[in-house]
Amino acid sequence: MxxxxxxxxxxxxxxxxxxxxxxxxxxxxxxxxxxAVNTPAFEQDITDTSARVNGKEVSLELAVAKAADLLRASNQPVIGGCATDVNGMRGVMAVADKAGAVVxxxxxxxxRRNFLALQDTGWMTTTLAEIKNRCDFLLVVGVDLEGFSPRFFERYLWNKESMFLDDTSQRDVVYLGKVPSGEASTSPTGGKAKVIPxxxxDLPEVMAVLRALVKGxxxxxxxxxGVAINDLQGIAEQLKAAKYGVVTWAAGALGFDHAELTVQMLCEMVKDINTxxxxxxxxxxGGKEGDQTANQVCGWTSAYPARTRFSSGFPEYDPFLYDSNVMLANGEADVLFWVQAFNSASVPPVTELPTVVVAxxxxxxxxxxxxxxxIGTPGIDHAGHAYRLDNVIAIHLKKLRDSGLPSTAEVLNAIEHAL
Structure with a gap:
């Protein structure tokens, strides 16, 4: 061992x-x-080691050739999932460019909820290092933060040493919306987070009132x-009194129509406070299922996030038209190509279209x-790089074992060369 x-x-x-x-x-x-996130992800057993074509085990070379044949015959392939490391996503982009696919x-x-707010009015955001060293007030909006990331508080809020805070245990935490699922937000000295459920x-209305209170x-x-105005007034005063306040949210947790407007409201409130x-x-x-990595790599190679079409011979971005699920439902695609190196439970949508799965x-x-x-998993079966949620660091991932499984990049590069 x-x-x-x-x-x-x-x-x-x-x-x-x-x-x-x-x-x-x-x-x-x-x-x-x-x-609860990392342990089961690392400990998942390997069950498949051979490629399959139509349910029958074949060599990797034959599977690559079949995948290339399907893409070559396609008029509009869709590459979904896109959950992989940096080199794997580079492979996705190369295949998409050559096959004219949607990514x-x-x-x-x-x-998309974040991108729509960002492209419309911009935002002011911070990093994990700045939170660790400066944040004295954290407002958590609409998400169970410790459910999303169980060790966030331990590593970035209740850290023993900080560059600009004498006592990190005196940081204040307020939840607005979802109730925390555990006690991770409780400070080392026993201070409880304030929870306003x-x-x-209702978050759009509540956030609109909170921003109004911040502006006086x-x-x-x-x-x-159902939320007392006095409670919201208290949050507004804490935000204005803090030396370095942070407002955090998870776009994936905002499961209501036009949630991008609530994201925009949050971002505009942050700008107000800075005046x-x-x-x-x-x-x-964010940062799960390779989403930050996908958007970073797609961004620096095409200038757009990872909902982009290449069938015109150049990249075209549309956050609505190139929704792979909509395209599949409307019959706008003729091949589904699914890439998922991290999560074996994240299966491709069921479709009658020819489907290639690299997972x-x-x-x-x-x-x-x-x-x-x-394929092998980055950070377990092979080394690689993946962006964390604040987008400023590409984590260097280690190889832990010799599984014999190819990487996403190796498979996709072989398919691209066969096209």
């Missing part, structure tokens, strides 16, 4: 890099600093959607795809 320390994770989004892993053959066990990350329906669908507007009502002789920043949560070993299907190529 081999013990590997200081292992970074591509699964949790926050760049956890202090895991201790025990490796014995193909078995991987997290022995220290695991969490669509599995988490883009959530990311409200339904997701008079609110005549005593409550909005009041203090500092405040937004902090959008983590262990994926099971309601309908067997025409081609299935099991």
């Amino acid at each position: 081999t013990e590997i320390t200081e292992v970074p994770s591509p699964f949790c989004g926050i760049g956890t890099d202090d895991l201790t892993i025990h490796v014995e053959g193909l078995s991987v066990k997290v022995s220290e600093n695991g969490c 669509d990350n599995v988490n883009f329906p959530a990311a 409200c339904a997701d669908a 507007r008079k609110i005549v009502a005593e409550s909005v959607c 009041m002789d203090t500092r405040c920043s937004g902090f959008p949560l 983590r070993s262990g994926m099971t299907f309601a309908k067997e795809p025409e081609v299935f190529i099991p």
Whole structure:
């Protein structure tokens, strides 16, 4: 058995890099600093090692050739999932460019809410390092933060040492919307986070009133959607009194129509606070299923996020038209190509179209795809890089075992060369 320390994770989004892993053959066990997100992701067993075509095991070369044949015969292929590391996403882009495909990350329906707000009026956001060293007030809007990232508070809020704070345990935390699922937000000295619950669908109205209070507007009502105006006034005063306030949200948790307007309201409120002789920043949560990596690589190679079409011979971005699920439902695609290196439970949508799946070993299907190529997982079966949720760091991922499985990049580069 081999013990590997200081292992970074591509699964949790926050760049956890202090895991201790025990490796014995193909078995991987997290022995220290695991969490509800990382431990099961690292410890998943390998079940598939051979490629399949129409359900029959074949060589990797034959599977690659079949995948290339399907793409070559396609008029409009769609590459979905796009959950992989940097080199894997480069491979996705190369295949898309050559095959004239649409590229669509599995988490883009959530990311679109952020992109629409960002492209319309911009935002002011911060990084994990700045939160760790400066944040004295954290407002969590519409998301169970410890459910999203179980070790966020431990690593970035209740850290023992900080460059600009004498006592990190004195930081204040307020939840607005969802109630936290555990006690991670409780400070080391026992201070509890303040929780002001409200339904997701009420957040647009609640946030509009909160922004008005931040700007000093008079609110005549005593409550909005069941939330006391006095409670919102308290949040407004804390935001303005903080030396470095942070407002965080997860676009994927805002499951209501036109949630991008609520994201925009949050971002505009942050800008308002920065005109009041203090500092405040937004902090959008993400980084899972390779979503930040997909958008970063797609951005620097095409100038657009990962919902882009290449069938015209140049990249065309449209966050609505090139929704892979809509295209499949409307009969606008004729081949589905699914890439998922991290999560074997993230299966492709069931379709009658020819389907190619390049995915983590262990994926099971309601309908067997025409081609299935099991691949290694970045950070377990091969080294690589993946962007964490604040987009400023590409985490260097370690190889932990020799599984014999190819990487996403190796498979996609072979398919691209065969086209």
